Amino acid sequence: MSNYKVLVSKLGLDGHDRGAKVVARALKDAGFDVIYTGIRQTPEQVVEAAIQEDVDVIGVSILSGAHIHHVSRLMKLLRERGLNVPVVVGGTIPIPDVPRLKQMGVREVFLPGSSLKEIINVVRRLAEEKRRAEQQA
Amino acid sequence: MVKLFNNESIEKIREALKKWEKETLPLSLQRFPERMERFTTLSNIEVKRIYTPADLADHDYFEKLGLPGEYPFTRGIHATMYRGRLWTMRMFSGYGGPEETNKRLKFLIKHGETGLSLAFDYPTLVGIDSDDPMASGEVGICGVAVDTLKDMEIIFDGINLGEVTTNMTINPPAPVLLSMYVAVAEKQGVPYDRVGGTTQNDPLKEFIAQKSYVFPPEPAVKIAMDVVEWSVKNLPKWNPISISGYHIREAGSDAVQELAFTLADGIAYVRHLVERGMDVDEFAPRLSFFFDSHINFFEEIAKFRAARRMWAKIMKEWFGAKKPRSWWLRFHTQTAGVSLTAQQPWNNIVRTTIEALAAVLGGTQSLHTNALDEPFRVPSELAAKIALRTQQIIAYETGVADTVDPLAGSYYVEWLTDEIEERAWRYIERIERMGGMIEAVKKGYPQREITETSYRFQREVEEGKRFIVGVNIFVDEVEDEIRNVPLLEIDQEEIEARQKERLRKIRESRNKAKVERALAELRRAAERGENIMPYVLTAVKAYATLGEIMGTLKEVYGEWVEPPLI
Numbered sequence: 234m235s236n237y238k239v240l241v242s243k244l245g246l247d248g249h250d251r252g253a254k255v256v257a258r259a260l261k262d263a264g265f266d267v268i269y270t271g272i273r274q275t276p277e278q279v280v281e282a283a284i285q286e287d288v289d290v291i292g293v294s295i296l297s298g299a300h301i302h303h304v305s306r307l308m309k310l311l312r313e314r315g316l317n318v319p320v321v322v323g324g325t326i327p328i329p330d331v332p333r334l335k336q337m338g339v340r341e342v343f344l345p346g347s348s349l350k351e352i353i354n355v356v357r358r359l360a361e362e363k364r365r366a367e368q369q370a
Numbered sequence: 371m372v373k374l375f376n377n378e379s380i381e382k383i384r385e386a387l388k389k390w391e392k393e394t395l396p397l398s399l400q401r402f403p404e405r406m407e408r409f410t411t412l413s414n415i416e417v418k419r420i421y422t423p424a425d426l427a428d429h430d431y432f433e434k435l436g437l438p439g440e441y442p443f444t445r446g447i448h449a450t451m452y453r454g455r456l457w458t459m460r461m462f463s464g465y466g467g468p469e470e471t472n473k474r475l476k477f478l479i480k481h482g483e484t485g486l487s488l489a490f491d492y493p494t495l496v497g498i499d500s501d502d503p504m505a506s507g508e509v510g511i512c513g514v515a516v517d518t519l520k521d522m523e524i525i526f527d528g529i530n531l532g533e534v535t536t537n538m539t540i541n542p543p544a545p546v547l548l549s550m551y552v553a554v555a556e557k558q559g560v561p562y563d564r565v566g567g568t569t570q571n572d573p574l575k576e577f578i579a580q581k582s583y584v585f586p587p588e589p590a591v592k593i594a595m596d597v598v599e600w601s602v603k604n605l606p607k608w609n610p611i612s613i614s615g616y617h618i619r620e621a622g623s624d625a626v627q628e629l630a631f632t633l634a635d636g637i638a639y640v641r642h643l644v645e646r647g648m649d650v651d652e653f654a655p656r657l658s659f660f661f662d663s664h665i666n667f668f669e670e671i672a673k674f675r676a677a678r679r680m681w682a683k684i685m686k687e688w689f690g691a692k693k694p695r696s697w698w699l700r701f702h703t704q705t706a707g708v709s710l711t712a713q714q715p716w717n718n719i720v721r722t723t724i725e726a727l728a729a730v731l732g733g734t735q736s737l738h739t740n741a742l743d744e745p746f747r748v749p750s751e752l753a754a755k756i757a758l759r760t761q762q763i764i765a766y767e768t769g770v771a772d773t774v775d776p777l778a779g780s781y782y783v784e785w786l787t788d789e790i791e792e793r794a795w796r797y798i799e800r801i802e803r804m805g806g807m808i809e810a811v812k813k814g815y816p817q818r819e820i821t822e823t824s825y826r827f828q829r830e831v832e833e834g835k836r837f838i839v840g841v842n843i844f845v846d847e848v849e850d851e852i853r854n855v856p857l858l859e860i861d862q863e864e865i866e867a868r869q870k871e872r873l874r875k876i877r878e879s880r881n882k883a884k885v886e887r888a889l890a891e892l893r894r895a896a897e898r899g900e901n902i903m904p905y906v907l908t909a910v911k912a913y914a915t916l917g918e919i920m921g922t923l924k925e926v927y928g929e930w931v932e933p934p935l936i
Binding site for chain 2: 344
C-alpha cells in the first residue's frame with residue numbers, strides 16, 4: 234500500500250507559515266507523503282491541488298481570523314466537485330468557532346497548543362478511514 | 371587596553387573556583403541535584419552554572435562597552451538614556467475601517483501612549499483593494515483597511531500630524547502609504563520638516579519571514595530604497611526603513627539568527643544606497659531597526675546590546691561612516707507574540723511584562739507591548755489598555771529606567787553578549803560568502819535555517835525539554851472557561867461592505883483623466899528606473915487606489931512567487 238498523502242495549505246492572505254511548515258515536516262517525518270502548497274492559496278487552488286495529487290487528507294492553516302469565510306468556501310467547493318476528502322483546520326481559532334467549523338464538515342480543528350503527535354494521529358486515522366471507505370466502495 | 375580585572379585578581383578567582391568546585395559544589399549537588407543535565411538559552415547556547423570575572427578575563431572595557439552615547443554604544447545610544455526621555459510607548463493598532471481605527475488611536479492617546487503605530491489588514495499589506503476578489507473575507511480583520519487617501523484622512527481625523535509620530539507597518543506598498551501620510555499632513559498644513567514617523571519598508575525580511583512580499587527581490591529592494599532616498603531628501607524627521615528582526619523571530623528563528631539576519635539585511639540596504647551614489651553619512655542616521663523581545667530574559671538583553679555594538683562596527687569599519695549618528699542602532703521593540711499562549715491567556719500579561727522589561731534593560735527607543743488576547747485576534751480596548759499600562763508601570767514605578775544600562779558588568783550578561791555577537795558574526799560571514807542577503811534569500815538559506823530551528827523548538831517542547839506554562843506544564847484539565855477571554859467583536863462583513871462602497875464612490879467622483887495620467891507617468895518613471903516616490907505621491911493625491919498603483923508597478927516589476935520549501 235502506498236503512503237498516505239496529505240495536502241498542507243495556507244488559505245487566504247496571511248503569511249504566518251511557521252505552524253504549517255512545522256506540521257508538514259512532522260507529517261513527513263512520520264512517513265506521510267506531504268504536498269505543501271505554500272501561502273496565499275484560494276479555496277479553488279486547494280481543491281485543484283487535492284484532485285491533482287489525489288490526497289487522503291487536506292490540512293488547512295489560517296492565522297488571519299478569516300477562517301470561517303475561507304473554510305466555508307472550501308467546503309462548499311469540495312461538495313460541488315464531489316470530493317470526499319477529510320479536511321482538518323489549524324490556527325488561531327477561538328473556541329466558539331470550533332463547532333461552526335465542524336458544522337461545515339471540518340473533521341478536526343487543531344487549536345494553538347495542539348501537539349504534533351495528536352495531529353499525526355488524527356491525520357493517520359482520517360486517512361485510514363478514507364482508504365477503507367474507498368476499498369468498500 | 372583597559373581590562374576589567376587584572377591578571378592577579380583573575381588568577382585568585384580561578385583558584386577559588388577550583389577550590390569551590392572541589393569543596394562546596396559537591397555537597398550542594400548531592401543535596402540538590404540539578405534540574406537539568408544541560409541548561410540552554412532559546413538559541414541553544416549552553417549556560418554555565420556560574421559566571422565570574424574569569425569569564426571576562428580578556429574583556430577590554432572601551433572596546434566592548436565604552437560609555438553610553440559613545441562608540442561602540444553597547445551601553446546605549448544616548449548619554450542619559452531614560453533619565454532624559456523615556457522610550458516611546460507605541461502601541462501597534464488598527465482594525466476594521468478607518469473610523470474604528472481613528473477611535474482606537476484616540477483611545478490610546480488619551481491613556482498616555484506617546485507614539486502611534488498603524489496595523490494594516492492583509493489586503494493592504496499585499497497591496498490590493500478591498501473590492502479585489504482575493505480580499506474577500508480579510509478586509510479589516512488583522513488591521514485597518516486602506517484603499518485611498520480618503521481612508522488615511524479619516525484615520526487621522528482630529529490628530530495633528532505635526533504633534534505625533536506614526537509608525538506604519540507596511541512593506542511593498544510603503545511608497546503608497548507614506549505618500550498618503552504626507553498628503554494628509556499637507557492637508558493639515560504641517561510642513562515636511564515636522565512630519566515624523568517610520569515606514570517599515572524592509573523587503574528582505576518579507577521573503578525570509580513575514581511573507582507579505584509582492585515584487586521579486588531586486589525590484590523590491592530598489593523600490594524600498596527609493597523611499598529611503600526620497601525621505602532623506604524631503605522628510606528629515608522620517609525613518610524611512612525599520613530593518614526588522616521581529617518577524618524573523620516570530621517565524622521561528624532563535625535570537626542569534628534574528629540578530630544576524632537583520633544586520634545582514636541592513637548591510638544589503640547600505641550597499642544598495644552606496645551604489646546608488648549616496649553618501650553613507652547622508653542616509654545612515656535615518657536607518658532604524660526593529661527587534662523581538664522573547665521570554666529568555668538575559669538572552670534578549672544581551673542580544674540588544676550585541677546588536678548596537680555590531681552595527682556600530684559595521685557602519686564605522688565596513689562602510690567608513692564618519693558621523694557618530696551613522697553608527698547608532700536605534701530600535702523599536704515588540705514583545706514576542708509567539709511566546710503567548712491561547713491556553714490560560716491571562717498569563718500572557720506576565721509574559722509580556724517580563725519581555726518588556728528585557729527591552730527596557732536592553733535600551734530600546736520605543737516599545738509595543740502585546741495584549742493578552744493576541745493569540746486570538748486584534749486586542750480589545752481593555753486588553754490594549756492593560757498592555758499600555760504594563761509599560762507605564764515599568765517606566766514610572768520600578769526604577770529600572772533611572773540609571774543607564776544597569777546590567778552592564780554582570781558577568782553572565784557580558785559573557786552572553788559576547789557569545790551572541792560571536793555566533794551572529796559567523797552567520798553574517800556565511801551570508802557574505804553567498805554574495806550577500808539578496809542572494810541568500812533567493813537560495814532560501816535563511817528560510818531553511820528558520821524552519822529547522824522552529825521544528826527543533828517544537829520537538830523540544832513536546833519532548834518536555836522546554837516548558838511552556840499551561841501548554842506542557844501546569845496544564846488545566848478543563849480550560850474552556852479560562853481560555854475564553856472577552857474578544858473584540860468585528861463585524862467583518864459590514865466593514866468590507868462599507869469599504870467597498872466608499873471605494874465605489876471615490877472611483878466615480880474623482881477626476882478620472884488625472885488618475886490615468888498619474889498612473890501612466892508612474893509607469894514610465896518605473897520603466898526608466900527613476901525614483902518612483904514623486905509619481906506615487908501625485909497618483910495618491912489624485913485618489914488613485916492602492917491596488918491601482920501597486921498594479922501598475924507589478925506590470926513593470928513582476929511578482930514574486932515563493933517556491934514552497936519545507
